[in-house]
Amino acid sequence: MKYAEAFVFAFFATVAFGVLFQGPKRILWRSGIIGGIGWVIFIVLKNGFSIHSFSANFLATIAIAVISEIFARVWKEPVTVFEIPAIIPLVPGLGMYQGMRYILNNYVNFGNEVLLGAALDSCAIALGIMMVSGIFRALKTGNDFARQRQQDLLGTEISPELYVTDPENEADNE
Amino acid sequence: MSDHKQKGLPDLVPMTKNQVMDIAMDLGKILLKSGAETNRVEDTMMRFCRSYGYYDLNVFCTPTIIILGDESPRGKSRVFRVRWRATDLGLIMDINQFSYNFRRWKMDHVQTKHWLQNRLAQSHPYRNSIVCLASGVGSACFSMLLGGDVYDFTGAFLAGFLAMSFLKTVDNFHPTPFWENFMAGMIIGLATLICNYIEPECTLESMTVGALMPFLPGLAFTNGVRDYMAGDLLSGNSRIAEAALFALSIAIGLAFVLKAWTWGGMP
Numbered sequence: 361m362k363y364a365e366a367f368v369f370a371f372f373a374t375v376a377f378g379v380l381f382q383g384p385k386r387i388l389w390r391s392g393i394i395g396g397i398g399w400v401i402f403i404v405l406k407n408g409f410s411i412h413s414f415s416a417n418f419l420a421t422i423a424i425a426v427i428s429e430i431f432a433r434v435w436k437e438p439v440t441v442f443e444i445p446a447i448i449p450l451v452p453g454l455g456m457y458q459g460m461r462y463i464l465n466n467y468v469n470f471g472n473e474v475l476l477g478a479a480l481d482s483c484a485i486a487l488g489i490m491m492v493s494g495i496f497r498a499l500k501t502g503n504d505f506a507r508q509r510q511q512d513l514l515g516t517e518i519s520p521e522l523y524v525t526d527p528e529n530e531a532d533n534e
Numbered sequence: 535m536s537d538h539k540q541k542g543l544p545d546l547v548p549m550t551k552n553q554v555m556d557i558a559m560d561l562g563k564i565l566l567k568s569g570a571e572t573n574r575v576e577d578t579m580m581r582f583c584r585s586y587g588y589y590d591l592n593v594f595c596t597p598t599i600i601i602l603g604d605e606s607p608r609g610k611s612r613v614f615r616v617r618w619r620a621t622d623l624g625l626i627m628d629i630n631q632f633s634y635n636f637r638r639w640k641m642d643h644v645q646t647k648h649w650l651q652n653r654l655a656q657s658h659p660y661r662n663s664i665v666c667l668a669s670g671v672g673s674a675c676f677s678m679l680l681g682g683d684v685y686d687f688t689g690a691f692l693a694g695f696l697a698m699s700f701l702k703t704v705d706n707f708h709p710t711p712f713w714e715n716f717m718a719g720m721i722i723g724l725a726t727l728i729c730n731y732i733e734p735e736c737t738l739e740s741m742t743v744g745a746l747m748p749f750l751p752g753l754a755f756t757n758g759v760r761d762y763m764a765g766d767l768l769s770g771n772s773r774i775a776e777a778a779l780f781a782l783s784i785a786i787g788l789a790f791v792l793k794a795w796t797w798g799g800m801p
Contacts, residue, residue: 369675373747376672380665380748381569382658383623399679438630440574441623444753451752454680454743456777460785482752486759 363400370399370449378445387441390431394446398424402450413477414484417450421488424450429496439493447485452478546639551588553643555602558582559612560650562593562600565629568622568657571757572596573764578633585636596769597776618708621753625657662702669748670695677744685735686744693725693745711776712783718749719787727795742788749784751777 374395378388402420405411411419428442455478462471549557558579565575572595579602583591590605597619603611632639641649660668673694677686697718704717726741758773 366679369678373672373675373679376668376675377748378623379660379668380672381621381623382625382660384627384659387623387627438627438634440630441627444623447756448747448752449676449679451750451756453747453750453752456750456752456755456781457743457746457785460781461789464785464789479755482755483759486756486763489756490760490763 363403366403367396367400371396373449374445377448381445383441383445387435387437390435391442391445394424394427394431394442395449397427398446399449414480417452417481417484418488420450421447421485422492425489425492429492439496443489447489450481450485452481455481546586546636547642549586549643551591551604554583554586554588555591555604555610555612557643557646557650558591558593559600559602559614560647561629561633562595562602563614563616564625564650564654566595566597566600566616567619568625569619570626571760571764572766572769573761574626574630575600576766578629581633582636585639596766597772620658622657624659625653628653662699666695666698666702669698672748673745675744676747677740680740680743682737682740682744683735685733686737686740689726689729689733689736689741690744692729693722693741694748696725697721697745698748712779715749715780715783716787716790719746719784720791722746722749723788723791723795727791746784746788749780751780754780 371392375388375392378391383391398420401423402416405416405419406413424446425439425443428439428446431437431442432439455474459471459473459475459478462468462474561582562575562579565578566572575595576593579593579595579600580591583589583593590609592603592605594601594603598616600614600616601611602613603609639646670691671694674687674691677690682690700721701714701718704714709717722742722745726736726738726745729736729741730738754773755777758770758777761767761773762770
């Protein structure tokens with residue numbers, strides 16, 4: 361029951377952030393579902409299994425990213441529009457605020473500790489997103505990437521005639 | 535334009551280098567102004583240039599500037615300075631969709647310009663009142679998530695709503711981000727203190743934390759780390775510095791009000 365409550369509030373928080381970020385109406389409830397699931401996973405891991413918040417953030421972010429990829433394939437939208445509102449409940453804003461407040465109140469050591477924890481948590485979130493999106497992108501466009509890398513290396517040599525050295529020719533190009 | 539020189543994708547309507555640079559610059563501007571990561575901006579612009587066969591165009595982008603340069607001799611470059619950014623997921627989404635459809639893109643330069651203008655005219659679909667309401671709802675839900683009760687829910691809703699309405703009111707004066715967040719922190723502090731004064735059931739901590747969520751730079755911080763991981767060290771540095779500045783300014787505004795409240799002799 362506690363988790364159902366958490367899901368509902370995380371859902372509405374995610375929808376509200378979707379509106380704050382000016383997301384289109386058709387993606388709001390979908391990202392809300394993803395955000396709720398992510399938050400429930402985080403809470404279960406952190407409170408139920410008492411895992412460290414770095415790992416809990418990381419696993420919850422991986423779940424969010426995978427569900428976002430699936431939703432993106434189903435509804436033919438880019439992945440980030442589901443991801444960005446959905447990770448907002450996980451983002452350690454509380455830690456950043458508390459750290460700053462401790463530092464301003466002269467508890468510098470404790471504030472540093474809290475800030476470092478917040479930084480680690482956001483590293484975990486970024487890591488999860490990067491891993492999942494990297495894997496999915498490699499699966500989707502492996503051949504494209506190989507070709508593009510070749511073009512990156514050889515770009516100037518493949519098409520030397522693209523170098524316009526003749527001023528008259530350049531004027532012709534305008 | 536001599537078409538035989540172009541090595542672009544076969545289905546595209548050919549464009550000259552100037553036109554390609556023009557549209558790539560527009561794409562970059564729109565993306566960066568609506569708050570995309572620099573990695574995505576660079577990727578989109580490079581992909582656009584390459585799909586038209588111009589492999590000698592290069593992009594450098596930080597959160598405040600876009601430089602689109604031409605590697606070839608006598609090449610021209612373009613610079614655009616971005617000062618005001620506002621998050622708009624819908625625009626990022628559509629431009630991203632466009633960037634994955636480059637190879638089937640059938641419009642020429644003028645039509646693409648028109649398409650972009652039409653899309654820009656529909657940006658920011660929600661009115662200010664709805665955004666303020668959403669800020670209130672988000673604050674209230676966050677105060678519940680971080681362990682509050684019904685009193686905290688109401689207090690956080692009021693605080694978030696008031697702070698966002700105030701920010702939208704002063705938005706026309708373009709305050710610097712520091713002052714914007716400082717004032718948001720002050721208003722949140724005042725609102726929560728007054729709520730606590732009227733109804734002592736409202737706990738200060740969970741109301742404040744919930745109401746602060748819409749103004750906290752969590753997204754900027756995560757974007758900064760993403761920039762680091764993508765290899766854009768400069769953008770990562772500046773985004774994280776921005777996030778730290780925002781968090782600091784909110785905390786300063788809040789601490790100022792809390793101190794002033796006790797100096798004023800209030801409980």
